[in-house]
Amino acid sequence: MNRLVYIPQDIEEEGKRHLLERGYNLKIGTSIDEKTLIEEVKDCDAILTRSNAMINETVINAAENVKIISKYGVGLDNIDVEAATKRGIYVTNTPEANANAVSEYVMAIILSLSKKLKEMDKELRKGNFSIRNHLFSEDLEDKVLGIIGVGRIGRKVAKKACNGFGMKVIGYDPYVQNDYSDIKQVNELDEIFEKSDFVSLHLPLTEQTRGIISTAEFNKMKKTAYFINAARGGVVDEDALVHALENELIAGAGIDVFEEEPPRKDHRLFELENCIVTPHSAALSKEGTILMSVHAAIQVDQVLRGQKPNWPVNFKQIKEKA
Numbered sequence: 001m002n003r004l005v006y007i008p009q010d011i012e013e014e015g016k017r018h019l020l021e022r023g024y025n026l027k028i029g030t031s032i033d034e035k036t037l038i039e040e041v042k043d044c045d046a047i048l049t050r051s052n053a054m055i056n057e058t059v060i061n062a063a064e065n066v067k068i069i070s071k072y073g074v075g076l077d078n079i080d081v082e083a084a085t086k087r088g089i090y091v092t093n094t095p096e097a098n099a100n101a102v103s104e105y106v107m108a109i110i111l112s113l114s115k116k117l118k119e120m121d122k123e124l125r126k127g128n129f130s131i132r133n134h135l136f137s138e139d140l141e142d143k144v145l146g147i148i149g150v151g152r153i154g155r156k157v158a159k160k161a162c163n164g165f166g167m168k169v170i171g172y173d174p175y176v177q178n179d180y181s182d183i184k185q186v187n188e189l190d191e192i193f194e195k196s197d198f199v200s201l202h203l204p205l206t207e208q209t210r211g212i213i214s215t216a217e218f219n220k221m222k223k224t225a226y227f228i229n230a231a232r233g234g235v236v237d238e239d240a241l242v243h244a245l246e247n248e249l250i251a252g253a254g255i256d257v258f259e260e261e262p263p264r265k266d267h268r269l270f271e272l273e274n275c276i277v278t279p280h281s282a283a284l285s286k287e288g289t290i291l292m293s294v295h296a297a298i299q300v301d302q303v304l305r306g307q308k309p310n311w312p313v314n315f316k317q318i319k320e321k322a
Contacts, residue, residue: 003304006044008032008053011072015048015293022301029053038062046300048072049079051280052261057083068092068303070296073283075232076313077205085317092309094295095152101288102230103156105281106200109254110145110161112276113198113226114138119273141166146196149203149231150176150183157200158182170195173203193220198228205232213237218244226252230282233258242268245275256282 005019008029016026029040032053041047041063048070049055055069060083069084071093081091112118115137123131145161147154150173161167162182171183172192186192192199199221203209213229214237221227227250229236238259244250252274258267261280269275283292299309308315 003045004043005046005048005300006041006066007048008037008040009050011048011050011296012290012293014290015072015297018294018297019300024301024304034058041066045304046070048296048300051075051078053078055079055084060084060087060089063089068300068309070299070303070309072292072296074098075204077232077234081314085314088318090299090303090309090315090318091313092296092299092303092311093313094292095311097291097295098283098285098288099152099156101285102153102202102282103160104285105256105278105283106153106157106228106230106254107160107164109228109230109276110140110198110200110226113252113254114140114143118276142168143197144168144170144195146192146199147171147183148189148192148199148201149173150180150185151202154200154202155180155183157202167198189217190220193217194222196225197222198226200228201231201235203231203235205234209235211235211237213240215240215243218249221250223249224251226250226254228254230254230256233261238269242272245269245272248274252276254278256280 002025004025004027006027009032010028019026027040027044030036037053037059041059044063045065046068047055047066050072055078057080060080066089068090069079071079074093074095076093079091084091116135119135120131145167147158147169150171154171158169159182162169169183170186170192172186172189212235218240241253245253254276255269256278257280269277299311302309
């Protein structure tokens with residue numbers, strides 16, 4: 001076959017093996033700066049990319065032979081989908097690979113925040129055993145979890161929270177008609193912030209969602225409520241979040257994603273005791289990363305063999321151009 005698949009950042013062996021066994025050659029990138037991407041993509045037939053490589057219009061226009069840009073992951077904010085579509089290039093992602101990993105992460109953060117694990121650990125290490133008599137955890141049963149974005153991940157979070165912990169779940173998503181027994185759908189975003197004990201984001205970063213969560217939303221939350229973001233950093237106004245945490249307008253937060261990644265070492269959230277931070281790792285379980293690599297590789301093979309990929313994001317537009 002001798003077709004060449006460009007992988008700007010290395011992936012798991014399972015994904016590479018899927019391609020190698022089917023006769024493809026692989027080019028593993030040496031850097032993800034734009035100049036290198038432009039140079040290395042020129043003779044390739046497909047791109048299989050992670051989140052940090054910016055596959056913008058300039059890179060896409062340099063990819064003369066590319067038929068598919070396959071995303072390892074779900075978010076597409078590092079890919080210019082419109083530019084790819086104009087060129088007739090499929091863009092795909094892997095929405096079924098990491099949904100469970102992210103939903104388990106969200107529940108872990110909810111449990112860590114409600115059970116005060118960070119604070120308990122810190123105090124006991126200082127010899128303060130009596131903290132157990134002054135700082136009390138909170139039960140999750142009958143607490144309200146508000147989910148913004150009732151897609152695959154949001155629904156899995158709801159199922160775990162409702163069936164596993166007896167939480168009451170409300171959801172907001174203007175693009176999804178909810179018929180799930182685990183979720184009571186609300187029609188106004190404000191209702192999520194006003195009624196929830198925990199708010200969890202599960203929506204993509206688009207021009208419509210950028211900065212959608214800001215001061216007004218945090219001001220509507222209960223002072224005892226917690227905020228979790230394992231979606232995309234740009235959806236949240238980080239200055240507003242820092243202000244809410246510093247002034248105890250909310251009880252705490254769990255943040256996996258940032259407006260700028262990697263975040264600065266002196267990021268203000270890192271200084272706050274009532275915030276748990278992780279390095280955009282919610283989806284990166286051992287099982288989830290393997291599935292992402294394989295699902296991305298499967299779709300490269302499908303498109304280069306002339307087949308429809310399993311999870312295209314611009315299939316309708318490509319079809320209309322054909």
